[in-house]
Amino acid sequence: MKRREFLAATMGYAGALLARAEETIPATTLTLPPLPYAENALEPYISARTMGFHYGKHHKTYVDNLNKFIAGTALEKLPLEEVIKETASDMSKVAVFNNAAQTWNHTFFWNGMKPGGGGKPGGDLLGQIEKAFGDFAGFKKTFVETGLAQFGSGWVWLVMEGGALKVVKTANADTPLVHGQKPLLTCDVWEHAYYLDYQNRRKDFVEMFVDHLANWEFAAAQL
């Protein structure tokens, strides 16, 4: 599909799409985005060794593969989010989708953590969490249980859908972006995210994410 055909096929949100397409770096020049902190900045909760593999190898490979797959196709002119939406329901492009979505999911994950993060958010976001989950402890319980309930590789997310916050899980590369949900925060529950530091203890890893690393300012900024 040519770029103009794609735009024509998506006239429903063409205004926003065109505006964003002009602002966003085209996927042709997609490079591994820099981490928002040093590789050792999340220690002792996530080791520099894990970050070295997870960011430096796993995330980089998704970016490299994506660039390889879209080179010379109509997709290389599109911003990353549009590549994801364009390929989400096309089984012939599942490898492109997987690498595009994993590229996006990881960048979102890194930005959703910070040294000295975790604990309760403030302001309007806390109010929204209390409305959806009763209290912050209710949110944490739901987030951890949902992360544990994801059988095999995937992600646990805090999302906004239909004006309410929800916790959802996705398998493998799947992302709320293609399910009409607005992601606020995510924790990677693929084994590569925690195995070097937590071995099989996924529950400890997700609890640690909420208690010590969640970047609530980033989450609030998504609202």
Ligand code: MN3
């Ligand atoms: Mn990962």
